Amino acid sequence: MILVGIVICLLMDTIVPFPPNEHNKLFDFLMSIVITVFVWEGNLRIDTLMNEKYPWVERPGKRLLIHMALSLVYSVLAIYLPMVAFNRFICDIPSENRSAIIYISIIVGLLITLIILAIEISTQFFHNWKSSLVEVEKYKTESALAQLQNFKNQIDPHFLFNNMSILSSLVYKDTDKAVDFINQLSKVYRYILDNRGNELVTLESELAFVKSYTYLLEIRFDKSIIFKFDIADELLKRNILPMALQMLIENAIKHNEVSVDFPLTISITANSNELTVTNNLQLRSNGEPNSQTGLQNIRDRYKYYTNREVEIFQHIDLFIVKIPILNSI
Numbered sequence: 001m002i003l004v005g006i007v008i009c010l011l012m013d014t015i016v017p018f019p020p021n022e023h024n025k026l027f028d029f030l031m032s033i034v035i036t037v038f039v040w041e042g043n044l045r046i047d048t049l050m051n052e053k054y055p056w057v058e059r060p061g062k063r064l065l066i067h068m069a070l071s072l073v074y075s076v077l078a079i080y081l082p083m084v085a086f087n088r089f090i091c092d093i094p095s096e097n098r099s100a101i102i103y104i105s106i107i108v109g110l111l112i113t114l115i116i117l118a119i120e121i122s123t124q125f126f127h128n129w130k131s132s133l134v135e136v137e138k139y140k141t142e143s144a145l146a147q148l149q150n151f152k153n154q155i156d157p158h159f160l161f162n163n164m165s166i167l168s169s170l171v172y173k174d175t176d177k178a179v180d181f182i183n184q185l186s187k188v189y190r191y192i193l194d195n196r197g198n199e200l201v202t203l204e205s206e207l208a209f210v211k212s213y214t215y216l217l218e219i220r221f222d223k224s225i226i227f228k229f230d231i232a233d234e235l236l237k238r239n240i241l242p243m244a245l246q247m248l249i250e251n252a253i254k255h256n257e258v259s260v261d262f263p264l265t266i267s268i269t270a271n272s273n274e275l276t277v278t279n280n281l282q283l284r285s286n287g288e289p290n291s292q293t294g295l296q297n298i299r300d301r302y303k304y305y306t307n308r309e310v311e312i313f314q315h316i317d318l319f320i321v322k323i324p325i326l327n328s329i
Helices: 002-015 025-053 060-090 095-154 157-173 175-194 203-224 244-255 293-302
Strands: 225-230 264-270 274-280 311-314 318-324
Touching: 002 025, 002 095, 025 060, 025 095, 060 095, 157 175, 157 203, 175 203, 203 225, 203 244, 203 264, 244 264, 244 274, 244 293, 244 318, 293 318
Parallel strands: 225 264
Antiparallel strands: 264 274, 274 318, 311 318
């Protein structure tokens, strides 16, 4: 800033020179440096304030207009007022050159302000661009891993083995139900295959998949498991993560006792902002420790689409998970 101030002073003296031997040139250099510091530091403070009030990512157009207006007005004052003070208290500027010196000082200052703004804005955009590339690559990696894990979980041999065992018994007991079971099982696997690469799915398609999935569970557990759905039709075109709802149901079955004596009830409800999955809490005494890997998977995936959190509540007899319902992207 000192170097810039000296250069500006020399430039001004070339454009509108003071009469020789009228004053000490050191005053000119000091005043030019002081004004340069005021303009430079003040614009940096304005940039910090704008970053807090109007982030580039949210409202770039509004930010640019307000930022430029504030910076230009501030720079004019930061140049004009010290020049007036310089003229009054330090060194009288010759009247024949006074207006020209002040006007040219303001013009040069504004040009420097625009250069500072261009440098600041370019630097921030370049930094944000690099950060966004890193985030995109990170998201692609994590999303691919999450989708792979989901797919592996859904085609778990135990899941297929259990359903094949149930199907083999149904073939002899109830042929019609066996046909229905095959149809629902095929729908489950068709949905898994069709949506492996989708980032979001409609609540309608996820519910259709979940109802096929819960049909298989109801055949398997009979009266030991109860599902309740309460979702308004106007919400069906909204979006959620694929298989997020299924993972919550699977998580409830995995960690709770499911028996005739202790039936597991899973309720699925929704409002305009979130979908809620609630189950009665009856943890297995010899079950697997709850690492919440599936829940963390859902949390991590939702971070790429919304600032709203996945909420988890555990009470004495209830376990509740709330996941955001999203608009189309």
